[in-house]
Amino acid sequence: MNPYIEAGYISVFSILTIYSATLMIRIRKIKSQIPSLKRKKADDIRS
Amino acid sequence: MSYQSQISDMSPRERLAQRATAVIGLLTLLSLGFTVWLGLFITPPDEFMGNLVRLVYVHPPIAWVMFIAYGVAFLSTLLYLWPRTRDLRFDRLAGASSEVGVVFTGLTLISGSIWGRPTWGTWWTWDPLLTTTALLFVMYLGYLALRQLPGDPDARAKRSAIGGLIAFIDVPIVYFAVLWWKSIHQAPTVLDPLTGKTYIHGSMAYTLLLGFVAFTLLFIYLVAKRYRLAGLKDRYESFLLGEAIEDRKREAMPDLSGVYPDSVGNAGAIDVPGQKKRFSDPNVSVGYDAGLRPDQTDDYQKIGLQNNTGADA
Numbered sequence: 001m002n003p004y005i006e007a008g009y010i011s012v013f014s015i016l017t018i019y020s021a022t023l024m025i026r027i028r029k030i031k032s033q034i035p036s037l038k039r040k041k042a043d044d045i046r047s
Numbered sequence: 048m049s050y051q052s053q054i055s056d057m058s059p060r061e062r063l064a065q066r067a068t069a070v071i072g073l074l075t076l077l078s079l080g081f082t083v084w085l086g087l088f089i090t091p092p093d094e095f096m097g098n099l100v101r102l103v104y105v106h107p108p109i110a111w112v113m114f115i116a117y118g119v120a121f122l123s124t125l126l127y128l129w130p131r132t133r134d135l136r137f138d139r140l141a142g143a144s145s146e147v148g149v150v151f152t153g154l155t156l157i158s159g160s161i162w163g164r165p166t167w168g169t170w171w172t173w174d175p176l177l178t179t180t181a182l183l184f185v186m187y188l189g190y191l192a193l194r195q196l197p198g199d200p201d202a203r204a205k206r207s208a209i210g211g212l213i214a215f216i217d218v219p220i221v222y223f224a225v226l227w228w229k230s231i232h233q234a235p236t237v238l239d240p241l242t243g244k245t246y247i248h249g250s251m252a253y254t255l256l257l258g259f260v261a262f263t264l265l266f267i268y269l270v271a272k273r274y275r276l277a278g279l280k281d282r283y284e285s286f287l288l289g290e291a292i293e294d295r296k297r298e299a300m301p302d303l304s305g306v307y308p309d310s311v312g313n314a315g316a317i318d319v320p321g322q323k324k325r326f327s328d329p330n331v332s333v334g335y336d337a338g339l340r341p342d343q344t345d346d347y348q349k350i351g352l353q354n355n356t357g358a359d360a
Contacts, residue, residue, distance in 0.1 A: 015150070027275060
């Protein structure tokens with residue numbers, strides 16, 4: 001296959017994959033922080 | 048609404064949005080897969096461009112999404128600025144759509160450059176369309192940087208909205224650049240905006256159309272995810288802010304632990320100033336902030352407060 005076509009498709013889909021994965025990771029990270037905050041808040045209320 | 052319920056409870060509407068996003072994600076994967084398969088293996092080579100035409104199934108759809116992204120951001124910005132529809136959710140949507148737009152502008156420049164090398168003989172030239180697109184990329188990068196500046200959410204949103212409106216000025220210039228100036232870039236061939244004619248047919252047209260659908264679905268999916276991330280971040284920040292305020296309030300009050308145990312056994316603990324719920328005894332007047340009974344003369348003197356409950360100390 002033409003190297004320019006390969007380069008075009010690979011670069012486009014690589015960047016899109018990296019961007020989507022970054023979004024997922026950031027969402028997961030912030031979601032994982034929220035439960036620990038909830039626990040801390042509940043502990044504060046109890047104490 | 049308490050901080051806890053803000054961050055823990057997902058409404059049925061949010062759950063529905065989550066499911067819809069998952070379905071869109073699945074459709075995006077399928078349609079993109081089909082586009083790549085048709086574009087690389089099924090459609091015929093072009094009479095003039097040969098196999099290079101296969102980039103047409105990616106480059107124009109990406110550029111199309113770039114325009115959609117900035118269009119959505121522009122409309123959201125207007126809705127935020129309009130007093131009757133002012134809502135921080137529109138600001139969030141404008142930010143999400145702009146960020147996705149910047150990604151797609153970068154992809155437009157990259158895929159266009161890769162296509163330009165074998166067809167024009169150069170990776171880059173200061174052509175009106177290319178230059179204005181690069182300028183668009185830089186302007187929206189500036190807009191995203193502006194959004195990161197600290198400040199009150201409303202002030203930040205207004206500041207960003209003005210930046211977004213200024214950046215949007217370049218969008219119609221990019222779109223009409225090939226018609227207004229002499230450009231190395233070809234004029235619109237998929238759909239001529241002036242005549243409405245299309246210059247692509249058969250399986251190539253269907254594949255290209257599928258490419259437009261696939262990348263539009265991808266845009267919706269990415270914006271939904273980015274919007275969700277912005278929402279979670281806002282909640283997280285407001286939670287941290289609430290915690291910090293409560294900590295400051297606690298620091299500002301004297302420690303009265305153990306001064307007076309109330310009827311349910313809590314030692315005269317302090318909540319926040321102004322809250323009058325320290326004693327469960329209905330006969331006690333609670334017009335004071337220190338958490339003491341009117342008859343606790345010694346305790347008042349101990350902490351240096353005046354008895355303002357009306358009772359004799």
